[in-house]
Amino acid sequence: MCGIVGYVGPQQAQDVVVEGLRRLEYRGYDSAGVALVSGGAIADAKKAGKLANLEKELADRPLPASGTGIGHTRWATHGAPNDVNAHPHLGHDRRVGLVHNGIIENFADLRARLEADGHVLLSETDTEIVAHLVELQVASGVDLTTAMQRVCQVLEGAFTLVAVDAEDPDRVVAARRNSPLVVGLGEGENFLGSDVAAFIEHTRDALELGQDTVVTITRDGVEVTDFHGAPVEGTRYHVDWDLSAAEKDGHDWFMRKEIFEQPRAVADSLLGRRSQAGLLQLDEMRLSDDEIRDIDKVIIIAAGTSFYAGMVAKYAIEHWTRIPVEVELSSEFRYRDPILDHSTLVVAISQSGETADTLQAIRHARTQRSRVLAICNTNGSTIPRESDAVIYTHAGPEIGVASTKGFLTQLVACYLLALYVAQVKGTRYGDEIDEVMRQLEAIPGHIETVLAGAEQVYDLAREHVGTRSVLFLGRHAGYPVALEGALKLKEIAYLHAEGFAAGELKHGPIALVEEGLPILCVVPPRGRDQLHEKMISGIQEVRARGARTICLAEEGDTRIEPYADALVRLPRVPVLLQPLVATVPLQLFACELATALGHDVDQPRNLAKSVTVE
Ligand code: F6R
Numbered sequence: 001m002c003g004i005v006g007y008v009g010p011q012q013a014q015d016v017v018v019e020g021l022r023r024l025e026y027r028g029y030d031s032a033g034v035a036l037v038s039g040g041a042i043a044d045a046k047k048a049g050k051l052a053n054l055e056k057e058l059a060d061r062p063l064p065a066s067g068t069g070i071g072h073t074r075w076a077t078h079g080a081p082n083d084v085n086a087h088p089h090l091g092h093d094r095r096v097g098l099v100h101n102g103i104i105e106n107f108a109d110l111r112a113r114l115e116a117d118g119h120v121l122l123s124e125t126d127t128e129i130v131a132h133l134v135e136l137q138v139a140s141g142v143d144l145t146t147a148m149q150r151v152c153q154v155l156e157g158a159f160t161l162v163a164v165d166a167e168d169p170d171r172v173v174a175a176r177r178n179s180p181l182v183v184g185l186g187e188g189e190n191f192l193g194s195d196v197a198a199f200i201e202h203t204r205d206a207l208e209l210g211q212d213t214v215v216t217i218t219r220d221g222v223e224v225t226d227f228h229g230a231p232v233e234g235t236r237y238h239v240d241w242d243l244s245a246a247e248k249d250g251h252d253w254f255m256r257k258e259i260f261e262q263p264r265a266v267a268d269s270l271l272g273r274r275s276q277a278g279l280l281q282l283d284e285m286r287l288s289d290d291e292i293r294d295i296d297k298v299i300i301i302a303a304g305t306s307f308y309a310g311m312v313a314k315y316a317i318e319h320w321t322r323i324p325v326e327v328e329l330s331s332e333f334r335y336r337d338p339i340l341d342h343s344t345l346v347v348a349i350s351q352s353g354e355t356a357d358t359l360q361a362i363r364h365a366r367t368q369r370s371r372v373l374a375i376c377n378t379n380g381s382t383i384p385r386e387s388d389a390v391i392y393t394h395a396g397p398e399i400g401v402a403s404t405k406g407f408l409t410q411l412v413a414c415y416l417l418a419l420y421v422a423q424v425k426g427t428r429y430g431d432e433i434d435e436v437m438r439q440l441e442a443i444p445g446h447i448e449t450v451l452a453g454a455e456q457v458y459d460l461a462r463e464h465v466g467t468r469s470v471l472f473l474g475r476h477a478g479y480p481v482a483l484e485g486a487l488k489l490k491e492i493a494y495l496h497a498e499g500f501a502a503g504e505l506k507h508g509p510i511a512l513v514e515e516g517l518p519i520l521c522v523v524p525p526r527g528r529d530q531l532h533e534k535m536i537s538g539i540q541e542v543r544a545r546g547a548r549t550i551c552l553a554e555e556g557d558t559r560i561e562p563y564a565d566a567l568v569r570l571p572r573v574p575v576l577l578q579p580l581v582a583t584v585p586l587q588l589f590a591c592e593l594a595t596a597l598g599h600d601v602d603q604p605r606n607l608a609k610s611v612t613v614e
Helices: 013-027 051-060 107-116 127-139 144-154 254-260 262-270 289-294 304-321 330-336 356-367 405-425 430-441 443-452 454-463 478-493 502-507 531-543 579-596
Strands: 003-008 031-038 041-048 068-074 096-104 157-165 172-177 182-185 190-193 205-208 213-217 222-226 235-238 297-302 325-329 344-350 371-376 389-392 469-474 496-501 518-522 548-554 566-570
Touching (some): 003 013, 003 096, 003 157, 003 172, 013 190, 031 096, 031 157, 041 051, 041 096, 068 096, 068 157, 068 172, 096 127, 107 127, 127 157, 144 157, 144 172, 144 213, 144 222, 190 213, 254 579, 262 443, 289 405, 297 330, 297 356, 304 405, 304 478, 325 330, 330 356, 344 405, 389 405, 405 430, 430 443, 443 454, 443 579, 454 566, 454 579, 469 531, 478 496, 478 579, 496 502, 502 531, 518 531, 518 579, 566 579
Parallel strands (some): 297 325, 297 344, 344 371, 371 389, 469 496, 518 548, 548 566
Antiparallel strands (some): 003 068, 003 190, 031 041, 157 172, 172 213, 182 190, 182 205, 213 222
8 A cells, every 4th residue: 555665876766766666556556756856956756647657757757867766656545646646745845755655643733733834735645744844844954864753753643754855865764653664775775665576676685674663774874763763673684585576477467477376375385384293383483382272262353355364264273173263354353342361362364464454453452462473475564573473474475456376375374373273282183184284285286277277267257248247156165265256356357246155145145146147156075064065055046046157166076067057177175175276266267357358457446455554
């Protein structure tokens, strides 16, 4: 949600900043802008719409050469997405240029005070007032670092701010509270970015910053302080992926590339999870066996796709550990006065590690003395940093706004957590855990098989270009898969799509079914329980009312054939693991249908990758 870049060094800042914005554009694409320090003045350019509009503007009207600059790609909160509201914003005398990600909650008060003092504010944004406030400070004689510290003390809300001062050409100053910011450490140059993708082609050495910090970068130095000027340490780390991970690699969309990366991502997430003795080990987890034995309730909190991963996790954790699990939308969690104590394990699932709703939820949980475990894909992000324990997924950077490999690797982490707790608590025998691990280790190969059948799914997707509504049905662990399939279609194809538990349909939603309505059905594997048969009953009910059923069913399931207008085969896996294979055709379906409809799959309207506002 908004991408931010800063640079000081010998290269042309405009090129470095615009390239960084290109890699962060997935975070927001309502407008883009840059500001450079040159000849004692700020030179800026900003344009509504995608980065391409800014690039055209810069080609028509190049900015002067400069080694110091900041940039921004916006997901609008305060004010419409137009040129005037685009960042950077400048102070009253155009001395300070500033970009911002987040929301300043006391902006109305601050704005009123500035206006009373005669400041003319050009935009509707909360950001412009911060530019004015910082400029007032530097005009009073302090340097940009001190100015930023002082201003941060009066701001409320969530923010990453990055600023330059026309009269201090070799310094970029940034601040963060509840919003992401990392420093890229170069040789004779330094970088700032909302995430490391912004500077990955220049350096893989990064500095993670704590909460409420101000950082100053110059060509040769990086200094971090708190909001009162006291020095604090950042944490250095090396990024374990490179530029190629942030490129499309011959695919038309990042999303498609990321769907096809899933065999690898799942394998990476499983790597190194077993000791030589064959026991499950979760090295980074940081919860002792005693703490795990203490757990008598699990509450999973997450948003969107991560929430659906949490729904699958409930089936797995309850089945393998017999610990009751609640799954809760993070935006709702703390407003319902949840019952928590020290023996409740709160599991926060977040691909980005920055989702504001989930972050606030874990903070609430920690005030209630619960232990918080994060399942996260982004090293150094806020949610794992503020959690007691973490399981990192190893999906690599996910750039497509619609989550794909992020979801599958979250599922893997949830299974690992469930099995690990079962191992520690002794609720499952070692050989059973071993058997599930072997089944999990076979999943990358199964996903390859599903991907090899992509053309069949693409054909089905293209047949639905004129469709206005699509339903998804599932049961048990297939129910969250149905919800996820529907979310993918809403997000990128802008179609009405809804997922239902197949058994629930007859209690109302079946009234939606009419002649020709496409319904994608996630058919559970045949087993000793009644799931498969009950699913077939549900499918019969909708077919009887004219629906066109596209069934995802395991190899060898002949019983489903009479009820499927189209049949996509899935590899045979146990019901609890089926989401790992059944989700993939639904991702392919959404991606291809959105492409056929002419939509921008990687940058769907109104969305942003990481939602850092509540
Ligand atoms: C859907 C999607 C979103 C995210 C949600 C949570 O494709 O990407 O629904 O899953 O915003 O994001 P994280 O997992 O980063 O907390």
